[in-house]
Amino acid sequence: MAAELTAAQAALAQVATDPGAKKPDPIVVGSGITRTFGGLKAVDVEHIEIQRGVITALIGPNGAGKTTLFNLLTGFDEPNSGQWSFNGNALQSVSAYKVARLGMVRTFQLTKVLAKLTVIENMRLGATGQKGEKFWLAPFKWLWKGQEDEITSRADDLLARFKLDAKREDFAGSLSGGQRKLLEMARALMVDPELIMLDEPMAGVNPALKQSLLGHVQSLRDEGRTVLFVEHDMDMVRHISDWVIVMAQGQIVAEGTPQSVMADQRVIDAYLGAHHDTDLSELDEAALEAEVEAEIKEEQA
Template sequence: MSNSTQKTAAEARAELKTVAQTPGAPKPDAILVVDNVVRDFGGNRAVDVDHLEVQRGVITALIGPNGAGKTTFFNLITGFDQPSSAKKAFGGPSADKAAKWSFNGKLLGNTAAASVAKSGMVRTFQLTKALSRLTVMQNMLLGAKDQRGESFLAAFVKPLWAAQEKANIAKAEDLLKRFKLYEKKEDLAGSLSGGQKKLLEMARALMSDPVMIMLDEPMAGVNPALTQSLLGHIQSLRDEGTTVLFVEHDMHMVRHISDWVVVMAEGRVVAEGPADTVMSDQAVIDAYLGAHHDTDLGDDSLLEEGAMDAPKKEKK
């Protein structure tokens, strides 16, 4: 969250005006810097990112056709998967070709997912991971950091964790109200609709006050009536100082809230820039649309046709 020494979101956005609109362009205040991240599945190179920087304090969208490698890229940098280009004790790529990435000034390669989350980079999943047999509130409390009851000594000293737990419950209630899930707090997470599970996952991710939140298709399955408020939540997170990186197929959402758009195709970053510029870039149109060259991305008729989804490559 922001403090007086941090830039405002408007200042962070204004800085983007100076950034070159080329793949891998350096950012004035990069929170995430990625180099040489490659992931092969058999003979299929799913991710091949030479260099990418994400500006702190803004909303960046990561877009690209089905199978472009967006989710795999999220998995790699959050420690849920390992790059094929990872540095190895013996053999492996030379130091200048080995995968390396830093978040908020800290090197993160070979870091387990839980430690990545502790460093402030917290993600949600395309297919939600809410724990079905726990209540909505229990799911929320699992997302909290500083759970003092977890420490062996503190677990036996109630005053050490009781106050913390109370604060966590109050925070969870507040977030559940924001995401219109408060009435469901005692229900099992498994009983929620797909869209509600997505909202729960986002609310749970916010329990740890992330420095950067990474959302994998936050809009998929969310009722249109909630779409506007979800967009509002994401923008207010940014305005409060949280960096947002999200993968999304809904081009209206991308146009509406992104300060910067990064386009992936066949594992590579092929374009980046402000939404309007990127979406009229011929390489992007080609990557998405194949034959539909004249059609603007974000065009309603196109969305209805579902023409933006290139055929999905089969997962092995």
């Protein structure tokens, strides 16, 4: 697996840093994806590709359209236009639960644990294809008991991995914010996904758990999975991501390695404004002051 990871990371070295750059082995490909809310175009992505087997960070200022793009790709929202695929399977108009069954799962910025169920019950619900969920099989426990035991065993292994085994019988609603993030990530693995999409995994997590979460995200890649995550913590982005995609005003404005992206003027402009480093001359300042004074006088009149 280490050799495959190294190959996937090395392949990115040959990728252009232009927005929407083509990847050597993309797991997700999308084109012409748009989503408007009234007069606001929240997403306007001409082309996007996510490389298989690496960690890709999706960054951008607040309101850039990152979470909306997540919602579109995973079937939680409908676009106005566009097409995209996962492993060559077209996903337009595919329901979110069917997208998950294909191996593309996501977590949420605000965790979606079922607070009144125990931790182990939350984990069991994450498994798909359960015979006991079928109406005509539910009364006959002997037909699905073996499968449920296997699911429970897998859930216990994941809880131990994420250090939540001590909370097994606790209600999910009693967990801290960081523990809920861990539970949601562990539950996502119950379907053995190829692609895991994490929406701000560090949001609301105390510093004591951040390092643990970082390690878990890296371990997903080390297992051969693909990770796409939205994050505002630039230290995390620099530390664990192999590739970075930058959004601003609904569009992809830059791509590249963490080091190249952080130094990209397009990224600096996206976060700080296109003219953040332009000095005003004395004449400019005088003209600006005169304009403000004129507006004040007009309002007073």
